Amino acid sequence: MTTETMKIFQWQDYQEAVRSFVLPLVAFVLFLGLWSFSAARLETSLGQVPGPVAVWGQATNLIAEHREERQKEVAFFERQEVRNQEKLAEDPDAKVRIRPYTGKPTFLDQIVTSLLTVFSGFLLATVIAVPLGVLTGLSANVYRAINPIVQIFKPVSPLAWLPLVTIVVSAVYVTDDPLFSKSYLTSAITVTLCCLWPTLINTAVGVSSMDRDLVNVGKVLRLGWFTTVWKIALPSAIPMIFTGLRLSLSIGWMVLIAAEMLAQNPGLGKFVWDEFQNGSSNSLGRIMVAVFTIGFIGFLLDRGMLMLQRRVSWDKDAILR
Amino acid sequence: MTIEHLNIDHVSMVFETPAGPFTALENVNLKIDEGEYVSLIGHSGCGKSTVLNVVAGLLKATTGGVVLDGTEVDEPGPERAVVFQHHSLMPWLTAYENVELAVRQVFKGKKSKAEMREWIEYNLKLVHMEHAMDKLPGETSGGMKQRVGIARALSMQPKVLLMDEPFGALDALTRAHMQESLMEIQNELGNTVIMITHDVDEAVLLSDRIVMMTNGPAATIGEILDIKLERPRNRVELADSPEYNHYRAAVLKFLYERHQNPESDRGEDKPAQEESCSEDMSLRVVSNSAAA
Ligand SMILES: Nc1ncnc2c1ncn2[C@@H]1O[C@H](COP(=O)(O)OP(=O)(O)OP(=O)(O)O)[C@@H](O)[C@H]1O
Ligand SMILES: [Mg+2]
Numbered sequence: 001m002t003t004e005t006m007k008i009f010q011w012q013d014y015q016e017a018v019r020s021f022v023l024p025l026v027a028f029v030l031f032l033g034l035w036s037f038s039a040a041r042l043e044t045s046l047g048q049v050p051g052p053v054a055v056w057g058q059a060t061n062l063i064a065e066h067r068e069e070r071q072k073e074v075a076f077f078e079r080q081e082v083r084n085q086e087k088l089a090e091d092p093d094a095k096v097r098i099r100p101y102t103g104k105p106t107f108l109d110q111i112v113t114s115l116l117t118v119f120s121g122f123l124l125a126t127v128i129a130v131p132l133g134v135l136t137g138l139s140a141n142v143y144r145a146i147n148p149i150v151q152i153f154k155p156v157s158p159l160a161w162l163p164l165v166t167i168v169v170s171a172v173y174v175t176d177d178p179l180f181s182k183s184y185l186t187s188a189i190t191v192t193l194c195c196l197w198p199t200l201i202n203t204a205v206g207v208s209s210m211d212r213d214l215v216n217v218g219k220v221l222r223l224g225w226f227t228t229v230w231k232i233a234l235p236s237a238i239p240m241i242f243t244g245l246r247l248s249l250s251i252g253w254m255v256l257i258a259a260e261m262l263a264q265n266p267g268l269g270k271f272v273w274d275e276f277q278n279g280s281s282n283s284l285g286r287i288m289v290a291v292f293t294i295g296f297i298g299f300l301l302d303r304g305m306l307m308l309q310r311r312v313s314w315d316k317d318a319i320l321r
Numbered sequence: 322m323t324i325e326h327l328n329i330d331h332v333s334m335v336f337e338t339p340a341g342p343f344t345a346l347e348n349v350n351l352k353i354d355e356g357e358y359v360s361l362i363g364h365s366g367c368g369k370s371t372v373l374n375v376v377a378g379l380l381k382a383t384t385g386g387v388v389l390d391g392t393e394v395d396e397p398g399p400e401r402a403v404v405f406q407h408h409s410l411m412p413w414l415t416a417y418e419n420v421e422l423a424v425r426q427v428f429k430g431k432k433s434k435a436e437m438r439e440w441i442e443y444n445l446k447l448v449h450m451e452h453a454m455d456k457l458p459g460e461t462s463g464g465m466k467q468r469v470g471i472a473r474a475l476s477m478q479p480k481v482l483l484m485d486e487p488f489g490a491l492d493a494l495t496r497a498h499m500q501e502s503l504m505e506i507q508n509e510l511g512n513t514v515i516m517i518t519h520d521v522d523e524a525v526l527l528s529d530r531i532v533m534m535t536n537g538p539a540a541t542i543g544e545i546l547d548i549k550l551e552r553p554r555n556r557v558e559l560a561d562s563p564e565y566n567h568y569r570a571a572v573l574k575f576l577y578e579r580h581q582n583p584e585s586d587r588g589e590d591k592p593a594q595e596e597s598c599s600e601d602m603s604l605r606v607v608s609n610s611a612a613a
Contacts, residue, residue: 211409213405213407213409214409214411216377216379216397216403216409217403217405217411219378219379219396219397220377220379220397220399220401220402220403221399221422221423221426221477222396222397222399222426223426227426231411231422232411235411238413314412314413314457315413
């Protein structure tokens, strides 16, 4: 009896392992095979389309270039330091300047830039959209007022925003000592404009569909407006808010890459565009590395949000995938 | 003349529906003494919840009103605590925290932190939930959730405890347990209680008076039955008692002979009512999907 159940148990375990590990692996191998097969038959103006091995080679190249660049930077500062010391030794009153290093940003630098930008835009959008969504969900009048605006702005492509944002930022953000670069602001604000809507809409739906009985409990307790929002409306809406946030972040990431390409703003998008313009024999491989990186980072961002949702949300039964 | 404890005074309720005004209650009149346990019984849709919600202050009567200890009821408040049919616990708060939410609000500035803690635990003990204080509602059974709902209501120290089919969603055995607990608690605290039920045995076992409502629309009180069974009551002993069976039969007679199933005697009104309900639903769905 016991050995019988154990056997069944192991058999099921085995099947489960096949499903969750072997199937994705088979699909991945098939994908690689299909890729090498078709790449080998595709001749372009930049030469052969690189297969998996060539792309992997480019990936290691890019990392090596990054290391090299960092070493150059260190060397640059060391030289400068030595020069300054000599100057000071000759003449203690000499003015020494510390000049910044102006090397070309590497692939990894561009990744960091893009991540910072997407987070800034996303956070700004969240800070605006969640409170506004709560208000919209609570009050039918706010909903009526806001709904047409949302419906019109929601489908606007980010690339339509970009020229506007660029021009407005140039006009408004005028300082001698800029804390942020204009390109960073432009990209981040464009991301914000696209991240607003899913969070706003989902928060509003989450709040407005909260259990009426719970609201009645609040009324019987004579909870104030703020307490009702904080203790009932917001927690009720948490699962929906997270659905919105995840949508927003993934849209924001896609939008950012496109915006960087179009506006030549630093980031992964610019990297892709530069390689495209560059047109060397390595370019196709490097672009492919960028494509995979963009996809992988997008995936990680979504997983990150999911983990956050698991930690914050009370609704552990919600289907999280 | 002395002032009554609770007076439901000529209450009528007309709902505005898309199909025109709908009179749910007409001239409901009921006086209830302090410490009395009153059950409301009647067919589905006759307006029992509406009566309860008017007393709770969640609905405003179209004409007439409710007076509690000489003060007219015009908004919900913790002195008229409600136990809802579907427990209505905050799913993100543990049993303890759910009761705490009520206690904090009601005893703000009147009890110290330690006193509150003690009071919350006392109320959870009353309903035998002390072992599961730190569980979320999702981790407990239907009966346990309903117990916490009752503990929360009791913790407000209400003058009147309003219960809308508190055990409606429970299986027979759990229901019997809950009824025992409730009789115990009532014996100890002596709250005034209005309870809605569909269950004739439950009504006879628990109540001092059973208020039987006629079928809607324009429902009102059809008959009131005084239950003069001695307390404490024991369901097993009562099962053979002729008195008990007499009360039971009286309620059954009212429900099934004098006021038949509403579906058959209401005829045309019911489908129209249902239609307007489903219309409401679809409107909601449309507005949601438009937003999404
Ligand atoms: N907000 C409302 N708008 C319109 N009609 C309503 C509203 N609330 C209740 N009604 C109607 O009033 C009548 C009484 O409803 P109520 O919920 O009080 O019945 P009930 O006796 O509690 O029924 P049940 O036993 O099924 O809970 C029903 O016909 C219902 O459709
Ligand atoms: Mg009801």
